[in-house]
Amino acid sequence: MTKVIVRSFSISLDGYGAGPNQSRENPLGIGGMALHSWFFPTRTFQRMTGGDGGATGVDDNFAAHGFENVGAWILGRNMFGPVRGPWPDENWRGWWGENPPYHVPVIVLTQHARAATRMAGGTTFHFVTDGIHSALEQAMAAANGKDIRIGGGVSTIRQFLRDRLIDDLHLAISPCLLGSGEPFFAGLHLPELGYRLTELVSSPNATHLILTKDV
Amino acid sequence: MTKVIVRSFSISLDGYGAGPNQSRENPLGIGGMALHSWFFPTRTFQRMTGGDGGATGVDDNFAAHGFENVGAWILGRNMFGPVRGPWPDENWRGWWGENPPYHVPVIVLTQHARAATRMAGGTTFHFVTDGIHSALEQAMAAANGKDIRIGGGVSTIRQFLRDRLIDDLHLAISPCLLGSGEPFFAGLHLPELGYRLTELVSSPNATHLILTKDV
Numbered sequence: 299m300t301k302v303i304v305r306s307f308s309i310s311l312d313g314y315g316a317g318p319n320q321s322r323e324n325p326l327g328i329g330g331m332a333l334h335s336w337f338f339p340t341r342t343f344q345r346m347t348g349g350d351g352g353a354t355g356v357d358d359n360f361a362a363h364g365f366e367n368v369g370a371w372i373l374g375r376n377m378f379g380p381v382r383g384p385w386p387d388e389n390w391r392g393w394w395g396e397n398p399p400y401h402v403p404v405i406v407l408t409q410h411a412r413a414a415t416r417m418a419g420g421t422t423f424h425f426v427t428d429g430i431h432s433a434l435e436q437a438m439a440a441a442n443g444k445d446i447r448i449g450g451g452v453s454t455i456r457q458f459l460r461d462r463l464i465d466d467l468h469l470a471i472s473p474c475l476l477g478s479g480e481p482f483f484a485g486l487h488l489p490e491l492g493y494r495l496t497e498l499v500s501s502p503n504a505t506h507l508i509l510t511k512d513v
Numbered sequence: 514m515t516k517v518i519v520r521s522f523s524i525s526l527d528g529y530g531a532g533p534n535q536s537r538e539n540p541l542g543i544g545g546m547a548l549h550s551w552f553f554p555t556r557t558f559q560r561m562t563g564g565d566g567g568a569t570g571v572d573d574n575f576a577a578h579g580f581e582n583v584g585a586w587i588l589g590r591n592m593f594g595p596v597r598g599p600w601p602d603e604n605w606r607g608w609w610g611e612n613p614p615y616h617v618p619v620i621v622l623t624q625h626a627r628a629a630t631r632m633a634g635g636t637t638f639h640f641v642t643d644g645i646h647s648a649l650e651q652a653m654a655a656a657n658g659k660d661i662r663i664g665g666g667v668s669t670i671r672q673f674l675r676d677r678l679i680d681d682l683h684l685a686i687s688p689c690l691l692g693s694g695e696p697f698f699a700g701l702h703l704p705e706l707g708y709r710l711t712e713l714v715s716s717p718n719a720t721h722l723i724l725t726k727d728v
Contacts, residue, residue: 311686311710311722312698313528329704471526471686471720473713477702483527484699487692489544495526498688500715505686507526 300438301445304455304467305364308333308504311471314479315452322380325393332474336503337361346399356501360468369444370437371400372430374454375408378423384410391415392423403440405433407454430457452480462491462511471505515653516660519670519682520579523548523719526686529694530667537595540608547689551718552576561614571716575683584659585652586615587645589669590623593638599625606630607638618655620648622669645672667695677706677726686720 309315310333317327326333337343342361344352352358379390392398401420412425424440426433437446448458458464469482488509497508524530525548532542541548552558557576559567567573594605607613616635627640639655641648652661663673673679684697703724712723 312701312703473710475703475708475710475724477704481699484696486527488527488690489692493690495688495690500717500720502715505715505720509690 300369300441300443301465302434302448302458302463303368303445304448304450304464304469306337306361306468306470307450307455308337308470308472309482310474310476310479312475312477313481313483314476315450315455315482317476317479320376320380325380327476327479329474329476330479332476333472335472335474336470336501339503356499356506357503360470360499360506364447364468367444368402368447369441370402370446371404371449372433372437372446372454372458373404373406373449374451375406377449377451377454378406378408385412388412388415391417397421402444403437404449405437405440407433430454430461430463434458434463452482456482456486459486459488459491459493464511466496466508466510467493469507469509471507473503515584515656515658516680517649517663517673517678518583518660519663519665519679519684521552521576521683521685522665522670523552523685523687524697525689525691525694527690527692528696528698529691530665530670530697532691532694535591535595540595542691542694544689544691545694547691548687550687550689551685551716554718571714571721572685572718575685575714575721579662579683582659583617583662584656585617585661586619586664587648587652587661587669587673588619588621588664589666590621592664592666592669593621593623600627603627603630606632612636617659618652619664620652620655622648645669645676645678649673649678667697671697671701674701674703674706674708679726681711681723681725682708684722684724686722688718 317330320327336357339353340358340361341352341354342358381390397419398417398421404423406423406425408425411427415423492512493509496510499506532545535542551572554568555573555576556567556569596605612634613636619638621638621640623640626642630638707727708724711725714721
């Protein structure tokens, strides 16, 4: 059965899921790269980027698990790129180069229509303009019975949480303070929405949480 | 040299330093007791409450360290008690019974004057009505060269942080979600205020952080 999941989503100690002022130079906002300090050294990430080393252990287990059985992704537009407003052309094809690390259909939430963009390695970006429920339906059709991973950013995940559409989340609290940016928890009453902490594992690099929706 | 410190201040995974609706029945707001789940089992707390057992280890080390070399405390009024507005009488003498765990002068921030209240065991509550800088001066005079511990709550600590009056803080992130309450970090740009993460230690019960002010 298809689950809707969040994996390896990093937040700072002070609760930000991205720094301020996202731009082409700072895809995660200013200072936001520090959020992934636990992820970059893992074998999972190193292999994604063509290396063959990388650390194994708790962090890598979480990182690797995040790519298992994923049949489709959903991304907010800002996670797809820094372009705002109507697409001036189709030149922006994501942050990840010609062979993005998805290898399955990726639904991008946007208010501005655009034709699907087929990339190397099995990734196709589909642009959905009629909201998160529609995006979820299209992801469900595309996922072929596998899971749907909501990649981010903060605002996208929060929208899905508010409608109780996510089955479980893995969050990684990174050892950094951002001071400003996009707050993940503010105004989001997870216990009232039916989410419980079901697992907590700390490594020297991150505190990993699993939040699970009550059935 | 006297330092101004925060120790063993607990926040939830979603960043709340107290639950909502503090009352006589819920000194830490609804659900707020879960914030101290790491602290209650420690030998330090057990001894404070007359027991002679309790756990040693990482959590206890932090708990014990918080009581070392403290010459005076500063508390916000809500941490002193649930009474709001002018004091109807002097019957409320804190949450802690006749022998509170301070054993030194305790400055209570309030907008309503009240005579000092002398308790057993060396604790005297002094009520200061002219703001945090005045409270700090009085604590300084009382501390006799030892440190001044800001006990809380959230709003009090945030006021001292905004004015860069705290030298270092130990925060404990507890494995709980409160969903609402008093947010600790919201709108507080700790890096811009000159605070850096200088230590992070995880136990199964809490993630302990030390934040230190740049000199």
